[in-house]
Amino acid sequence: MGLRDEIREQPAAARRLIDEGREPIARIAAALREPPFDTIVIAARGTSDHAAVYAQYVFGVRHRVIVGLAAPSIGSVYGVEPRFAHSVVIGISQSGESPDVVGVIAAARGQGVPTIAITNSAGSPLARAAEHSIDLRAGPERAVAATKTYTAELLAVALLSASLSGDDAGLAAIDRLPDAIAAALETEADTERLASTRAGMAGCVVLGRGFEYATAREWALKLKELARLLADPYSAADFQHGPLALLEPGFPVFALAPSGASAPDLIALLGRLRDQFGVDLVVVSDRDDALALGAGLRLPPSIPDWLMPVVSIVPAQLFAYHLARARGQDPDSPRHIRKVTLTR
Amino acid sequence: MGLRDEIREQPAAARRLIDEGREPIARIAAALREPPFDTIVIAARGTSDHAAVYAQYVFGVRHRVIVGLAAPSIGSVYGVEPRFAHSVVIGISQSGESPDVVGVIAAARGQGVPTIAITNSAGSPLARAAEHSIDLRAGPERAVAATKTYTAELLAVALLSASLSGDDAGLAAIDRLPDAIAAALETEADTERLASTRAGMAGCVVLGRGFEYATAREWALKLKELARLLADPYSAADFQHGPLALLEPGFPVFALAPSGASAPDLIALLGRLRDQFGVDLVVVSDRDDALALGAGLRLPPSIPDWLMPVVSIVPAQLFAYHLARARGQDPDSPRHIRKVTLTR
Numbered sequence: 001m002g003l004r005d006e007i008r009e010q011p012a013a014a015r016r017l018i019d020e021g022r023e024p025i026a027r028i029a030a031a032l033r034e035p036p037f038d039t040i041v042i043a044a045r046g047t048s049d050h051a052a053v054y055a056q057y058v059f060g061v062r063h064r065v066i067v068g069l070a071a072p073s074i075g076s077v078y079g080v081e082p083r084f085a086h087s088v089v090i091g092i093s094q095s096g097e098s099p100d101v102v103g104v105i106a107a108a109r110g111q112g113v114p115t116i117a118i119t120n121s122a123g124s125p126l127a128r129a130a131e132h133s134i135d136l137r138a139g140p141e142r143a144v145a146a147t148k149t150y151t152a153e154l155l156a157v158a159l160l161s162a163s164l165s166g167d168d169a170g171l172a173a174i175d176r177l178p179d180a181i182a183a184a185l186e187t188e189a190d191t192e193r194l195a196s197t198r199a200g201m202a203g204c205v206v207l208g209r210g211f212e213y214a215t216a217r218e219w220a221l222k223l224k225e226l227a228r229l230l231a232d233p234y235s236a237a238d239f240q241h242g243p244l245a246l247l248e249p250g251f252p253v254f255a256l257a258p259s260g261a262s263a264p265d266l267i268a269l270l271g272r273l274r275d276q277f278g279v280d281l282v283v284v285s286d287r288d289d290a291l292a293l294g295a296g297l298r299l300p301p302s303i304p305d306w307l308m309p310v311v312s313i314v315p316a317q318l319f320a321y322h323l324a325r326a327r328g329q330d331p332d333s334p335r336h337i338r339k340v341t342l343t344r
Numbered sequence: 345m346g347l348r349d350e351i352r353e354q355p356a357a358a359r360r361l362i363d364e365g366r367e368p369i370a371r372i373a374a375a376l377r378e379p380p381f382d383t384i385v386i387a388a389r390g391t392s393d394h395a396a397v398y399a400q401y402v403f404g405v406r407h408r409v410i411v412g413l414a415a416p417s418i419g420s421v422y423g424v425e426p427r428f429a430h431s432v433v434i435g436i437s438q439s440g441e442s443p444d445v446v447g448v449i450a451a452a453r454g455q456g457v458p459t460i461a462i463t464n465s466a467g468s469p470l471a472r473a474a475e476h477s478i479d480l481r482a483g484p485e486r487a488v489a490a491t492k493t494y495t496a497e498l499l500a501v502a503l504l505s506a507s508l509s510g511d512d513a514g515l516a517a518i519d520r521l522p523d524a525i526a527a528a529l530e531t532e533a534d535t536e537r538l539a540s541t542r543a544g545m546a547g548c549v550v551l552g553r554g555f556e557y558a559t560a561r562e563w564a565l566k567l568k569e570l571a572r573l574l575a576d577p578y579s580a581a582d583f584q585h586g587p588l589a590l591l592e593p594g595f596p597v598f599a600l601a602p603s604g605a606s607a608p609d610l611i612a613l614l615g616r617l618r619d620q621f622g623v624d625l626v627v628v629s630d631r632d633d634a635l636a637l638g639a640g641l642r643l644p645p646s647i648p649d650w651l652m653p654v655v656s657i658v659p660a661q662l663f664a665y666h667l668a669r670a671r672g673q674d675p676d677s678p679r680h681i682r683k684v685t686l687t688r
Contacts, residue, residue: 224589245572
């Protein structure tokens with residue numbers, strides 16, 4: 001069992017979480033509805049922090065709730081416990097072991113606010129510290145780079161959102177995601193081909209906006225971890241405030257541009273980057289006009305934009321895997337890093 | 345008047361903001377104290393977003409308040425207005441013109457929650473949209489890359505924090521910052537020397553933690569804007585969750601490691617990076633043990649850690665300026681970017 005197997009396990013892992021997790025998550029949502037909360041605070045590190053970024057947009061756009069990403073070091077380094085006031089506090093961690101994330105949840109629970117652990121380890125310190133716990137049921141993840149636990153974390157957030165608002169159409173759309181992930185796996189031959197001709201890259205920029213900003217961050221991390229490529233993720237808006245200076249002909253720009261409210265502006269920006277700067281575009285999208293802008297990786301159609309990050313990361317994972325191999329790196333054991341990182 | 349002049353104007357700009365802005369900021373703080381607020385939400389882009397990161401730590405550590413960084417696209421792209429509930433909402437923008445940031449403030453004001461503009465343009469749309477406005481008084485900033493308005497934004501946050509808690513010792517320490525910035529300008533010859541021998545770099549990582557995470561983000565942006573160097577900023581904790589894989593002998597790692605609660609762990613990490621991976625370290629610090637780890641840029645002593653980011657960015661700005669020149673770039677007119685970027 002290596003990284004590629006775990007990437008390919010994602011439809012089954014998603015199916016399991018949806019089938020077995022929907023009811024427990026609905027019970028947590030019911031418990032949260034009374035009394036109502038004002039804000040959501042999320043503590044997470046690394047890949048799980050990108051699931052937190054996804055949650056920021058999901059709860060912001062769908063529930064109009066302000067989501068703060070906790071800076072765990074405020075507790076662990078400065079010894080200060082935030083006043084959580086009328087917040088719900090969520091900790092996300094594959095292993096459930098990072099002491100700084102556990103510390104945020106323990107402090108919040110001590111203040112009597114609702115706490116939720118999202119973790120792949122049901123007996124972990126994080127799960128035990130929280131009032132509520134969502135078990136990701138992804139099965140053991142042995143590769144150092146997280147893949148199936150990332151999509152499971154996103155799915156847990158999506159299920160919680162749909163349950164909170166009694167969104168039956170959303171739940172039905174979630175139920176179709178395992179098939180969509182399977183369809184996205186069929187980009188593998190394309191990812192291998194695109195990666196093989198780009199093995200010599202010195203660096204790249206990864207662009208996404210709105211819901212897909214999380215995907216941009218996670219794709220960039222996978223490129224760094226696996227392919228040892230300096231990859232800089234940006235929201236398409238922040239990118240125009242400065243880093244545009246990096247561009248030159250042939251500079252690699254990877255973009256997530258699926259259908260949705262953020263698509264028109266992003267596609268217009270990508271067109272400008274190609275025409276004015278001659279960048280080398282790789283575009284992940286379900287839209288023909290976006291795919292036609294450069295080398296395309298096609299996503300399955302008809303996925304609501306708020307759920308697409310569960311699917312759009314899959315070609316990105318495969319691309320990073322094949323780029324690692326094309327660059328002579330072993331994607332199953334990235335240099336210098338371990339599966340569980342205990343930071344404080 | 346070019347970028348270097350504006351960098352060197354910072355002691356005078358800071359002096360002006362402290363002398364003329366302290367009273368108006370104290371009045372805003374007094375207005376915020378009743379009724380009390382639960383959370384702070386900040387909207388900002390680009391360099392100003394790094395001032396928002398600084399504010400996240402300042403209000404978190406010193407006031408125990410959860411600070412959420414608004415995702416402006418939730419309003420501008422998805423058309424959704426967050427419920428600001430018991431928040432104070434702050435917009436930070438040098439020009440005060442970015443429509444997405446103005447939109448967040450206008451929505452918050454419409455909901456009747458306190459709003460504050462922090463801007464260098466007292467008549468700007470942002471200043472007019474907010475209930476309260478802090479004028480940075482930095483004078484016209486003509487270079488595309490923001491420098492003196494960044495330190496002014498940090499100072500405004502620091503003054504607001506000290507006023508909120510009636511922290512006279514903090515105000516006295518703030519009063520000494522213009523001299524400390526002047527002392528930091530004296531690193532210029534060192535920054536020029538260190539930059540000249542590193543002109544060929546293909547990329548780098550910039551590390552900071554806690555209060556200095558904002559400085560790491562801003563240093564990396566300046567390296568991208570001015571020197572066209574792919575620079576990846578990380579909190580020292582997140583860095584260990586993955587990007588460690590990038591390291592190899594001679595890989596450039598720039599670090600902010602001044603005195604304070606975050607120093608011991610960070611200095612230990614930097615020692616490991618040097619000994620195990622043979623990275624090329626450039627360290628900005630007031631501590632001898634940190635400076636001895638690699639090429640050092642010395643900060644003035646006795647600055648409280650929460651105020652050091654106003655000072656520690658100065659050698660970083662100078663380094664980016666001289667690296668740009670060493671790489672044949674014109675730091676006064678970075679390619680492709682304009683002073684005012686209007687994103688929605």
